Amino acid sequence: MKTTLSAFILILALVSSGAQAQNVDPLQVRSWASACANCHGTAGVAQPGMESLAGNNKDELLKKMLDFKSGKKPATIMHQLSKGYTDEQLAALAAYFASQRK
Amino acid sequence: MIKRRQFVHGAGALGAFGPLALMAGCATNASGGGPKVVVVGGGYGGATAAKYVRLWSDYGIDVTLIEPNSSFISCPISNLVIGGTKTLADITAPYDNLTRRHGVRIVQDMVTRIDSDKRIVMLARGDELPYDRLILSPGVDFMWESLPGMAKEGAKDKVLHSWKAGAQTVALRKQLEAMPDGGVYALSIPLAPYRCPPGPYERACQVAHYFSKAKPKSKVLILDANDDVTSKGPLFKKAWKDRYDGIVEYRPKHKAVDVDANTNTLKFEFNDDVKANVLNVIPEMRAGDIAVKTGLATANKRWCEVDFLTFESIALKNVHVLGDSIQIAPAMPKSGHMANQHGKTCAAAVVALLTGKQPNSLPIYNNTCYSFVSDEDVVHVASVHRYDAEKKTMLTVPGSGGVSSAANELEGRYALAWARNIWADTLA
Numbered sequence: 001m002k003t004t005l006s007a008f009i010l011i012l013a014l015v016s017s018g019a020q021a022q023n024v025d026p027l028q029v030r031s032w033a034s035a036c037a038n039c040h041g042t043a044g045v046a047q048p049g050m051e052s053l054a055g056n057n058k059d060e061l062l063k064k065m066l067d068f069k070s071g072k073k074p075a076t077i078m079h080q081l082s083k084g085y086t087d088e089q090l091a092a093l094a095a096y097f098a099s100q101r102k
Numbered sequence: 103m104i105k106r107r108q109f110v111h112g113a114g115a116l117g118a119f120g121p122l123a124l125m126a127g128c129a130t131n132a133s134g135g136g137p138k139v140v141v142v143g144g145g146y147g148g149a150t151a152a153k154y155v156r157l158w159s160d161y162g163i164d165v166t167l168i169e170p171n172s173s174f175i176s177c178p179i180s181n182l183v184i185g186g187t188k189t190l191a192d193i194t195a196p197y198d199n200l201t202r203r204h205g206v207r208i209v210q211d212m213v214t215r216i217d218s219d220k221r222i223v224m225l226a227r228g229d230e231l232p233y234d235r236l237i238l239s240p241g242v243d244f245m246w247e248s249l250p251g252m253a254k255e256g257a258k259d260k261v262l263h264s265w266k267a268g269a270q271t272v273a274l275r276k277q278l279e280a281m282p283d284g285g286v287y288a289l290s291i292p293l294a295p296y297r298c299p300p301g302p303y304e305r306a307c308q309v310a311h312y313f314s315k316a317k318p319k320s321k322v323l324i325l326d327a328n329d330d331v332t333s334k335g336p337l338f339k340k341a342w343k344d345r346y347d348g349i350v351e352y353r354p355k356h357k358a359v360d361v362d363a364n365t366n367t368l369k370f371e372f373n374d375d376v377k378a379n380v381l382n383v384i385p386e387m388r389a390g391d392i393a394v395k396t397g398l399a400t401a402n403k404r405w406c407e408v409d410f411l412t413f414e415s416i417a418l419k420n421v422h423v424l425g426d427s428i429q430i431a432p433a434m435p436k437s438g439h440m441a442n443q444h445g446k447t448c449a450a451a452v453v454a455l456l457t458g459k460q461p462n463s464l465p466i467y468n469n470t471c472y473s474f475v476s477d478e479d480v481v482h483v484a485s486v487h488r489y490d491a492e493k494k495t496m497l498t499v500p501g502s503g504g505v506s507s508a509a510n511e512l513e514g515r516y517a518l519a520w521a522r523n524i525w526a527d528t529l530a
Contacts, residue, residue, distance in 0.1 A: 027450065028462045034154070034446045035467035037527040038439055039520050047526050049519030076506065076513050077484050081468050084486020084502035089466070 024092045032089065033096045044097045058098035065090045136164050137456040140223055140233040142213050142392065144169030144197060146438035147425030148239030150445030150528045151452075155237075156204040158453045166207045166231060168223070171268070173197060174529055177298065178438050179521050180267035184275050185308030187477045193267060199530040216396045218418045235452050237413075238398070238406075239424040239441065240390025241266070242297050248386050249361050257363035261381045265297060277380045278309060283317040285379035290358045290368055291326040292386040295405075297426045297436045300333035300483065302326075302384060304473040307338070310346035311476050322350045325368065325376060327357035333435070334473060334483050334505055341475035341509060358383060389427035398423055405429035410489060410496050412451035412461050413444055422448050431496035434487060435469055442528055443467035465489045465496065472517035480513040481506040 033044070036053065040046050044054035053061065067073035069082040069090070082090065136159075141152045144167055152167040174195045182188035200206040209231075215224040222230050244263065246252050252261065262277070264270040278287065287309050291302040306324050313320040331338055331352070342350040353373075360369040361383055368376045368383065388394060388404040398406040398415050406423040408415055410431060413422040425441030434440060451461035466488045472480045485503035487496040506513060 025462070027454075028464060030158075031446065031450045031462050032466050034450075035443055037446075038442055038468075038470065038524045039516075041523050042527045042530075047519065047522040049515060050523055076510075076516060077470060077482055080484045080502060080504040081470070081486055084466065084468065084488065084499040 024088075026096075029092045029096050032085075033093055036093070036097075043100045045100070045102070052102065053097040054100035055102035056098060058094050061097055062091055062094035065094065136162050137234045138164045138166070138232060139235050139237060139452060139456075140231050141165060141167045141237045141239065142223065143239035143241060143390070143425075144171070144174060144208075145239055145241050145425060145441060146524070146528055147441035147445045148237065149174065149197070149200065150442045151237045151239065151422075151424060151449045152206045153200055153204050153528070154446050154449035155452055156206055158449055159457070161205055163453065163456060164207075165205075166209060167197075167200065168209045168211055168213055168225065168231075169197065170210065170212045172210060174525075175267040175271075176438070176521070176525065177265075177267045177301075178524075179518075180264075180271045181301065181305045181308045182474060182477075183267075183271050184264065184278070184305060185312050185474075185477065186275060186279075187308075187311075190268075190272055195525050195529050197529065203530065213392050216392070216421070218396070218421055221420060233420075234456060235420050235422065237422045237424065237448060237452065238390075238393055238396075238427065239445070240392050240427055242387040242389065242426045242436075243391045243394075244385040244387050246385060249358065249383065251361045251363060251369075252383075252385070254363060257361065260363045261361055261366070261383050263384050264382060265301075265384050265387075274380075274382060278312065281317070281320065281379045284319040285317070286321045286323055286377075287313075287380045287382065288323040288325060288368060288376055288378035290356070290381075290383040291324065291328065291332075292384055293327045293357065294332050295430060295436060296384065296387050298438075299435050300338070300471060300473045303331055303334070303338040304475070305382075306350055306352075307341055307346070307473070307475045310342070310349045313349050314346060318349075320349070322346070323376065323378065324350065324352045325356040325358065325370075326352065326354050328354060330354055333471075334481055337481040337505060337509065338473075338475070341481075345476060387426075389423075393423060393427050396421075398427075401429035410447075410494065411463065411465065412455065413448035414451075422452065424448055431487065433485060433498045434496055435471065435485075437469060437471055439471060439524065440467075440469050442524055443469070445528075463489070463491070466499075470520065472513060472520060474514065474517065475509045478511050478514040479509040480511075480517045481509045482513055482517075 046052040068078040141148045176193040179193045212226040262270045262274045264274040310322045357371040366381045389399045400407045407429045415421045424444040426436040454461045468486045470484045472482045483505045486499045490497045
């Protein structure tokens with residue numbers, strides 16, 4: 001419960017502040033996000049067999065990536081990839097994909 | 103062999119994608135109009151770079167892609183063609199979406215020379231193309247000098263590498279089909295670094311899978327110049343033991359030094375000769391010929407050193423090098439996935455540089471590599487790479503990345519979804 005609660009607070013903090021994500025150069029975030037395209041499609045619009053990220057809810061995307069990172073959400077590969085990013089970077093990525101057209 | 107020249111003009115397709123924005127601050131381009139980028143090589147690196155320079159310049163930068171082949175044939179998944187569960191058509195994709203959707207001009211030709219002072223590339227059929235920035239993604243070429251017998255007439259048609267997907271992929275499959283049950287397929291692996299570290303071991307699995315179904319008395323003999331399996335070692339060894347016991351034999355520290363194609367015999371630095379029914383020799387490799395010829399292979403005259411913020415060559419200004427040709431950063435594999443990531447990092451930097459902006463200062467990207475150990479079960483290795491400003495290179499992020507816990511069918515489906523997505527990201 002405690003870890004769930006602290007994760008929740010962390011997400012709230014990241015989502016509500018938003019400032020850190022906004023401070024990152026949008027072109028830098030666009031390049032980071034393009035690294036996800038190899039599996040999730042250009043600008044997050046995936047081909048069949050993989051989840052699209054474009055236009056998804058920002059908070060849900062961030063929660064999912066943080067849960068992969070903490071190990072709370074099981075995965076084949078995302079638990080290993082999400083650990084390569086800071087929480088702020090994940091927040092910026094979630095905001096980017098949320099803003100893309102489905 | 104005469105190849106038809108193809109000049110595919112993208113201008114007609116552009117109207118659908120918004121205005122051709124004229125870019126500010128680009129008065130000094132090669133021949134008027136918008137800035138000009140020439141991309142050499144339409145593999146995972148070059149095709150991706152061509153598409154993303156167009157996308158990220160809002161279609162304001164003119165991009166010409168020079169590629170000798172009429173369509174893209176993927177090295178990833180090509181081992182499944184050798185194993186017989188996929189066809190060449192399954193791994194072939196057209197280039198024309200790059201023109202229709204993104205206005206990339208495609209020229210089917212080879213570059214023979216680069217004049218970096220005049221900023222011009224010369225094509226095999228005599229044309230010259232000016233550039234403001236040149237992006238080279240020429241892949242690898244083989245160091246045939248390390249295997250003198252391969253220079254003999256007919257040797258290269260009989261002893262195949264099949265390490266560039268295409269005609270040799272199909273030809274090796276035919277050799278395996280023609281081989282009698284009880285025969286030996288021998289695979290020679292060069293010292294690292296080479297293109298696609300786990301690729302040879304995946305190939306061994308694919309051939310063993312085919313033998314286990316169709317020719318169970320046959321053998322797969324892996325002759326590896328390296329001290330041990332160079333990627334996903336425990337996972338591959340487990341597959342050979344659990345799935346292909348009695349078929350696969352792995353012999354490390356077998357550095358091939360010559361080939362007798364007449365007798366299908368492989369000669370080694372220290373070990374006894376090996377004769378096989380089907381000999382598959384992957385030679386040592388280096389940066390593609392045009393990069394070496396242009397003086398870009400600054401590391402051991404073999405690989406091209408680049409600035410990892412822009413992929414600009416350390417040897418020549420305004421010339422960028424991507425993909426398997428580069429001197430890799432620590433723990434960075436030579437892979438199609440990585441070349442695609444190079445392509446996007448380079449494209450963003452080229453667009454920034456041609457519009458008077460600063461390139462991104464913190465590249466972060468990943469590598470994801472799936473290997474089929476049977477027709478449907480897969481293992482992966484993944485890593486995340488981040489720019490280190492102090493060391494001026496890409497380093498893996500501590501704590502990130504890893505391999506599969508065991509081969510599994512779910513990742514088999516993800517592997518094929520990965521292929522569909524990266525092909526679309528690169529070409530569509």
